Amino acid sequence: MSIEKMVLLKVVGSTEDMNPIIKELILNENVHLNLNVENSNAYANYYVIHQYESDILGSTSLGLENSWDDEVKHLDGMGIVENLAKGMGVKLTVDKNILSENYKIKDVYNELMNIESSLGVKVKEINDKREIIKELQAFRLRVDSIGDKTLELNKLSDLNCFEYEIGMLSKENKWRLKKNYENLSAIVMRIGIINASDEDMYMIMYPKQFKGETDNLLKSLNWNRLERPEGITGTPLEMIGQIDERLNKLNNEIDSLTAAIEAEKKTNSNSINRLYNILNLEERINEVTEKAEIGNNIFAVDVWVQESELENVKKDISKVSKKYMLTQKTAEELGTQVVPPTKLKNNIFAKPFETIVKMYSLPAYNELDPTPFLAVTFCLAFGIMFGDIGQGLVYFLLGLALKKKIGDFAGIVMRLGATSIVFGFVYGSFFGLEKHELPWLPSLIQGGPLSPDNIPMILVAGIVYGLFALTVSYIYGIVNSMINKNIEEGIFGKNGIFGYMFFMSFVLTIIALTGIINVPVSAPLIVLLISIVAIVMKEPLANLVMGHKPLFHESPGAYFTESIFEAIETILAALSNTVSFVRVGAFALNHAGLFMAFLVMSEMVENIFAKILILVIGNILILTLEGVIVFIQGLRLQYYEMFSKYFKGEGVEFKPLKLTR
Incomplete structure (x- = not known):
């Protein structure tokens, strides 16, 4: 950790x-x-x-037995290997065991050239035909999207005074085109909708004398002209038939070529994978060599x-x-x-949450790792806001099922789901149903979250959670500043000791003024005023403590102007922090209230299947829509309310040398 x-x-x-x-x-x-x-x-x-020293810095000559020879430097070895593998259907894998043997790069290239000369022509033919197939399939998809399959495009080409074009426009550019209709001397018609695409098919017809200005306008709209393959003519229906014929022919030719190299594939597949690993390693070696200091006889890295x-x-x-x-x-x-580079080291619980930290930034080497604290506070916030046994179980099982596909994020979902289950037992909630609907359901609080007796307690729980989270955030910030010997920010800054004193006295002053707890207002108010003065005077006070002169590094007028604005920002931040954590409890009430709306709707119908359907739809909406909103709220609390107190994120990621291609 x-x-x-x-x-x-x-x-x-x-x-x-x-x-x-x-x-x-x-x-x-x-x-x-x-x-x-x-x-x-x-x-x-x-x-x-x-x-x-003199050899390393004083010379640039290099003689390496295993470096790239001049005659093979110009060859794209990895490109040749990957093309051979693609054509032969060989899966390339990194295998460090292959690299334990000794080799000479020239011998490796000779072996590669022998395989390439034996199989290269056939493999190239296969790869070329596959590229043609890909282009034809893309063209077929677009032509197939045209609504009128009997449109006689050849007749349109015979027009004397008009020209036409068929192509694709994105939805965004379509709206831009609509805004420019008055500047367009052409007719624009949508003739097809392409499935699973942001683009639709359009036909544009315009007088020949306006070709120049039409072309300029279409270029500004990123007009994607539909280019017909050579020899494809007729109506859309006829073109689809011609394309299918070509596709069948190309696939048959690929099958014949594949059969011809199948015998050699068994012989050469291991060799190709071996060459792939060696050339991969050689590329990495040369990348490091370029960064090394090299003399006549020695090198340093x-x-x-x-x-x-x-x-x-x-x-x-x-x-x-x-x-x-x-x-x-x-x-x-x-x-x-x-x-130094930063490599995070966390236990099995916190490890997946490194993803959230890295989304924001990476901690510097001399900063405290925020991941364990984030893992605990994120889970607590999600549990408070989204406590439900059944819905939490769905998240947990979903994360478990997707663990291999989405990795760390699945781990986050599992942990948030588990926390949701725990708080579900606190609230007594199972897929939104509470103890009065399911008497056997365990619950630590009586009456559910929306009970008048429980609403204040849940809101207070959100605030208490906030005070705990912000207290630890301030401690992290103070420790980070002290590690970097930054007395000014660590003691007198808005996120330092006096910043924390200001925040707590601000909260206690509000409590005293509202009468929630019977405490005298004078004590926290005095601490609040002392703290804000210390924050405003942080630079001269820090210089005084450390014995530095002058006390001000700029004119006092400019300094106090800036400091007063910072003090105002500190006051607003304290208010924002307090309100933000009240929302934690409010989201918990909202979670219960949203399901109650679906429960009321289900009670308005008599059909049992309709009741179940309404409750299922309600749970699906809560799991998707509200789940995402609560996740974003938890993320916002981390990034804006807590990270701002202690996390600069100026780290350089530890990227070990390895075979990565």
Whole structure:
């Protein structure tokens, strides 16, 4: 439940071992190539390698035994392999076991060229025919959408004074065209609706003398002209028949070619996959080589390694080379000039919620990971707002069923569903039905959420949840500021200690003024005023505490103008925070009230099947429409009310070198 500790490892070695070392770094899959080399001062301070420095920085020549030869540089090896695999129906998979063998890139290319010369012509023919089939099928779909299949397009081509075009327009551009009707010297007719497409088919007819201006207007509307394949003529119905004939012929030809290469496919499929993995690895090696510092006899490359994987990386390098030197420094030793990558490390419960954090941004290396806190507060908010045993069970089972398809998001849905079930037992709600409809239903509160006795309690529960969530948010923000030694924001800022004091005194002042709890208004009001003054004076106060001079880094007038606006923003934010968390309880009441509306409608009909149908439709609407709204509300609370207190999100993602193609 933290951010992985990183170590910056400088690998210095002989150029003759460069490719084997980089190969091991890639296959390890726990090494992030450092691209922050622009900040050379930071590295010069810590990585002074005396006997290598002049060679690394003073020369650019390179002689590598396994690098790309001039005669194969121009060849697109991966493209050839992928075309062969596509034509032969071979599924390409990354297999690191294949890469344990030794090879020479020239031998690899010779093998590839032999396979390509043996099968390439047939495979190319198959791929070309498949592309033609794809184009014909797209054309057929568009022609088939034309309503009048007997439209004689050939006769239209014989007109002396008019020309026509058939093509596609998106719905958005259709409205733009309507607005320009008065500037268009043409007739526009929609002649077909294309299924599962944003575009419809149109015919445009115009006088020949207006061809230029019509073309310009259509170009501005992204007019997608329907291009007829060569030899396809007649009415739409006749064209469809001609296309089907061609498609059958092409498919038969592909079947014949496929049968011809089937025997060789069995022999070459493993070789193609092997070549794919080797060339994939070689591409990655060359990408790293381009980023390395290279001298006459040595190379140097900087990589970030997880502290927990450091010994494994060292062991992998030692297996392939004896002529190397490693120097390591932690992120803390390097200081703020260097930006380490961020890799989140969370337990099984919080792990899926990393997706929501990354949607916003990635925490910096020296920030607290917000994922565990987000996981707990998001689930609590969703449970309070959408507590129902049956509906929560639907979400849980849906997430379970889609786990392999949508990954982390399915995990989020499962956890939100489980929380909904828990709060369903609190409210005593099963698919919207409560204890008075289902007496056997367990419930911690009596009378359901909409009972007059329970409404204030649920609203207060939302506020208490909000106070808890915001308190932890302020603590996160203060800790993050202290980690970065930012006294000004950590103590005196609007999200620091005085910011939290202001927020709590603001809440207590409202409680005192409204008489909800009998407390004197003077104490919180005094703390509130002291806090707002501290926030306004944060820069001079912080400079005073740290002994920095001058107290103001700009003119006092400009500073106080800016600070007063910030104080107003702080007051508005405190009000917004309070109202936002009142909504949590309000959504819980809304959830119960929405189903009550469907329950009342079901009681107005006598037919039992109609009653069940109304209740089922009600639950479907609640699960879809209201479920999405509650999810968005939970997301809004995280992003706007909580993250703004503590999360800057300036992290660089840890992207390990690996075979990814």
